[in-house]
Amino acid sequence: MSSVIVLVCVAVTALLLGGVMAHVLRKPAAKSPDSDMLARLYVMMEREAAAARADTSAQRTAMSEMERAFGERLERMRTELAEQLGSLSGGLGREQAEARAAQSEALRNMAEASAQQLSAIRHAVTEQLHEAVERQMQTSFQRVLEQFTAMQKAMGEVRAMTAQISDLKRLFSNVKTRGGWGEAQLRAILDDVLPPGTYESNVRLGPGNDVVEFAIRMPVKTETPPLMPVDSKFPTEAYEKLLNAAEEGDVAGEKAARKSLENTVRVEARKIATKYIQPPATVEFAVLYLPTDGLYTEVARIPGLIDEVGRQFRVMVMGPALMPAMLRTIHLGYVTLALEERTESIARLLGATRQEMLKMDGVLDKLARNAQAMSFSIEEARRRTRVVTRRLKELDNPVAVEDEGEESEIEFSGHTKGSTATG
DSSP: HHHHHHHHHHHHHHHHHHHHHHHHSSSOOOHHHHHHHHHHHHHHHHHHHHHHHHHHHHHHHHHHHHHHHHHHHHHHHHHHHHHHHHHHHHOOOOOOHHHHHHHHHHHHHHHHHHHHHHHHHHHHHHHHHHHHHHHHHHHHHHHHHHHHHHHHHHHHHHHHHHHHHHHHHHHHTSSHHHHHHHHHHHHHHHHHOOTTTTTTEEEETTOOOOOOOOEOOOOOOSOOOOEEEEOOOOHHHHHHHHHHHHHHHHHHHHHHHHHHHHHHHHHHHHHHHHOOOOOOOOOOOOOOOOOOOHHHHHHSSTTTTHHHHHHOOEEEETTTTTTHHHHHHHHHHHHHHHHHHHHHHHHHHHHHHHHHHHHHHHHHHHHHHHHHHHHHHHHHHHHHHHHHHHHHHHHOOOOTTTTHHHHHHHHHHHHHHHHHHHH
């Protein structure tokens, strides 16, 4: 390919030179030697161009030869490649068929193994479900038996409770029995909340010597503290009528029973106010105690009844839930009264302590003066001890301490005079 390019370049150069020579030859000849030289050059160029053409033709022939040989070689390679591809496709087909057969066999084996495993799993699951269902049925049956036993036990308790309720109804049908039960319940609340000795039972009050069930001593600083009357009432007839009417949905009967209960409470409150409120022996109010919270709730549901009874008759209506709160207030009053008494005793004790401290201050003053005199006497004794010590030293060495002895004698005599004057 490079030789072809060289030949082309030579041909182009020759053509260019030929054109230049033709142009030069057309001009009038000025000098003959140049013309000859150019002619020779032209001839040489012609020769070179002919040689180049010959080479080009030879090379073209060689290239045709090479192209033909290359085509033959390509044809042989194509044939060989086709044969190889045919053999490869045949081998691949055989291998694919073999692989397909092996895959089908493996899939069939896997399907058989999966079917066996699924059958085993189904069998195990069926057995487990059967066991679980049997166990659950046994548990459920046991639970049903236990619940049935508990229900029978509860029915027995209900029968016993029904018998007890019947006994209570028969018990509460007697007025004295009802009163005794309410009084016992009220006594239990008083004992539970109030300190001992703060209330009395069956106290006679007023000019008619009417007996109130309980009278609570109020926490007041007087010799004879006033009493607060507390009486228990249990109007079961009106209350039972009200409950029965409410159960049956009898609106008229319920209204009549509620009115009857209201009248009963008013009558009882009036009796308590008339008989038991006797100032100054008692406070100016009393307590009407209802033994059950249900009864108190029905009374409280009557509009304005409790406020009117408290304002008109000065009687407070209390139930089992409110009574302890009021009694705790009274108990707190007793605690406050005890604290006041202890405060007064503490104040008296502090006054006596102050007097004793003043006396102690005088004693300490005398003791300080005596201590001062004693300190002065001790100092004087120490001075005299020093003088005696010096005298004793003079006995050991009289020459060395002569002058000191004279000074000590003067000091000793001076101290003696001072101590005599002080004494």
